Amino acid sequence: MHPSLSYLLSIQEKGTESEYNIAAKLAPNDPAPFSNLSAVKYEKGEYADAAKFAAKALSLYPDSEAEAAKREKVHVRLAKSYLHDLKLDDASAAAEKVATDHVRASLLADIGQLRDVVADSISAASDKTSMRKHILDRLPQFRPGLSRNLGYYAVGHDEAEQIWDHTIFDLTSNPPVPKNKKLSVLYCGFGDARNFFASIIRSYLLTHIGHFPEVHYTLLDIKAASLARFMVIL
Structure with a gap:
């Protein structure tokens, strides 16, 4: 990741965390x-x-069907947090509560693998340097980490809607918006790109009712899978 992008993400995380802390204090009974x-x-x-x-x-x-998907997501994150924190018993207990069969099985497999690595490492070496070398020698080189569960969701749950609407440019103004007018859009965290595609469809429709400007999009997402899928679809 480019250093400047990393710095911007760090600022965003700090601001977001502060806002969530305020929300938690204002609504202590809200799980969100x-x-x-x-x-x-x-x-x-x-x-x-x-x-x-x-x-x-x-x-x-609440233990309701309406909240099942949200609870499932948090159960998975809880198991993964314990796994990364090497609290393997807690990770196993949390993973057992994951309802989706293949996700639960994958988490338990990761936990089992890490148990084997830790056990072998402790028996093979007592100092941290030797233990680290032992773990790195055992890990397959083509895998980026111990867990196969990446924090990525293939499809969002919100309705597709354009990033902007016609009020950005007064398409009925007199004189109309110049044809050479350009609009630049930076779209961060575009996910499954549904809103992006809704936007380009909307811009096409608007060209039939007025002079719509040329639009240049820059799309960013922290997940490589989102970027790869977007390129394939595009």
């Missing part, structure tokens, strides 16, 4: 701020805090 705090802490690598906030969110979510 605690779930969001858990996600922020997880992305920052603060796994103990991520687990703490995930557990708090789960204690507040």
Whole structure:
């Protein structure tokens, strides 16, 4: 990641975390701020805090079908937080509560693999340098980490809508917007790109009712899978 982008993401995380903390204080019985705090802490690598906030969110979510998907997401994050924090018994207990069969099986497989690595490392060496070398020698080189569960969701749950609307440019003005007028859009965290595609469809339709400007899009997302899928679809 480019240093400047990393710096901007760090600023965004700090601001977001502060806002979620305020929301948690204002609505202490709402699980959403605690779930969001858990996600922020997880992305920052603060796994103990991520687990703490995930557990708090789960204690507040109602046991209803409507909230099942949200609870499932937090259960997975809780198990992964414990896994990264090397609290393997807690990770196993959390993973067992994951309802989706293949996700639960994958998490338990990761936990089992890490148990084997830790056990072999402890028996093979007592100092940290030797243990680290032993772990790195055992890990397959083509895998980026111990877990196969990447924090990525293939499809979002919100309705597709354009990033902007016609009020940005007065298409009925007199004189109309110049044809050479250009609009630049920076879209960060575009996910499954549904809103981007809704935007370009909308811009096409608007060209039939007035002079619509040329639009240049810059799309960013932290997940490589989102970028790869977008390029394939495009």
